[in-house]
Amino acid sequence: MTKVLLEVDSLTVRLGHADSAATLVEELSFSVAAGEILCIVGESGCGKTVTARSVIGLNRNEPGFHTSGKIMFDGRNLLTLDEPSMRRIRGARMSMIFQDPMSSLNPLHRIGTQIEESLAIHGDLGRRERRERTVELLSQVGIPDARARIDDYPHQFSGGMRQRAMIALALAGNPDLLIADEPTTALDVTTQKQILTLLERLRNDYGMAVIFITHDLGVVAEIADRVMVMYAGKCVESGTVREVFHAPQHPYTAGLLASIPALNRPKLPRLQSIRGAPPVLSEGRPEGCAFQPRCAHAFDACSTEPPMTSTGELDHLDRCWLLPAQKRHLANAMEVNA
């Protein structure tokens, strides 16, 4: 395996004051290798976005957020790094794109100006060179006639073009890690596909690692090398896309996979769904496994803390008490059933 770029160790994020604090992310550990695309999947509110924002340090100054654990990036713990040093990393070593390209660009500034702002902070290019570089970046992400569009305002761009511009902005500092928080959710399917292809191409061209947050398993299948499934602020399963999709070890993952229509599976009168709803974290989490109240396979042991286990391969981990044989059955059942 190539060198580890980012290593998150026991990340815990709490929001609120003392007793009433809700644990949004609990004891989360994962790593991203250089050039790797890691997808984080899970339902709304499972802590995906909070995790991503903690990595790039966007919620470190937000009131009420308490973050503990370690986020090692390039040999430094980002959680203990002071704000000026963190600012030198943001936009240069790692950058982030957001869900809604309609609102993630400043409506009052020209597209070019917003990209040049990043170049001005992190580089020593002159004004003219910055402009040239911006045109280059915009063409790279597939903005047609970039030189003519550089002085446009965001409202003159379509949704897909804005997301491309956001990606160009994120690329300005030549980052080693790009965090993409549901970057295709707000786009139509064709544009979505184009953006995914673009991200993959950029990863191949620049060897940039990507943390891709989504709730769309179709997107995961398309783009990810590895996938981490989150539930109620915890990782419940992680592994390569192949492993996780073909042999899900956690009932939640299996449930998610069974809930999407697929052409290679026999058609059922209705789509499978997971009964119940995820716990509301501000009201405290359930004892033991957070998924247990919704799980069809739950038994006594599930009401204590479930383990993080490996089934055979070391890089396929899951957090479930079921025996390996039962888990295999889970995967098979999904294919027959669904």
Next chain:
Amino acid sequence: MISFLLARLVGAVVTLFFVSALAFFATAFAPGNPAAVLLGNMATPERVEAVTRQMGLDQPTGIRYMIWLRETLSGNLGTSNLSFKPVNDLLAAALPATLELALASLLVAVVIALPLGLLVAQHRDSWWSRPTSALVTLGISVPGFWVGLILIVTFSVWLKLLPSAGFVPLSRSVAGNVRSMILPVTTLAIYLIPSLVRFVRVAAIDVLRESYVDTARAKGVGPWAILLRHVAPNTLITTITYIGLQLGVLISGAIVVEVIFSIPGIGRLGMNAVLNRDYPVIQGVVLVAATGYVAVNLLIDIAYALIDPRVRTG
């Protein structure tokens, strides 16, 4: 852009037309006879009737309005019932002081309230932010005339630093003018600042939650640059609209301040005209105030287009 401004211009003219009608009919239908006021309570009924006829007040209201409209459109606002001076001259004499007072106060208020509101919003969770906001809220509940009186007692009566009354025109002495305007401008600005700070604070907090502020942070922009380059301009869009709406407050505040500090401005002119049923002057003052209001809002629309590209090119 051009069509946007043309539409606003037409709107402004229509507004002024309706305001002028309102100004005329509100005074025309008001009870009481100006002729009687003019002659005092010793006048005989015959004398009052003669003067009424002489002033044209015995004509039907519709006809009086047509005459009034024709004269107004040709730039003649009539003569004062009280001093028999042309209303035009009275307004022209009073306007500079009011303009100076209003513009200076607005400028001072904006220069103080805008940064303060932005700072309070950015540091909304620090220890000093809440007390500051509370103090500002307290400011809203203090009436303007009271602030003026406190300032007079402190700086004129007690410290003897500044004049308590009297207006020195700019044309006579710049230094004297500034000295005479410090207290009135301060009073009116204090009257305007609290609600403006509150508005800016709320608007800026909304902007700080916008996704593009996250984008700016994620690209490594420092907190000050975020505040100045990203938050402030976006806050300004809504704030400018609010300032336009606050002009009414500014005008009514100016009347109070002019009376307290004896500034011979539009407000005091209007006030005296109302007390004496000097209808032509009242109508003139209302027209001037309305024109000012409409003109400033037109300017605000232009400023809006300058700040926001969506208005300019959309």
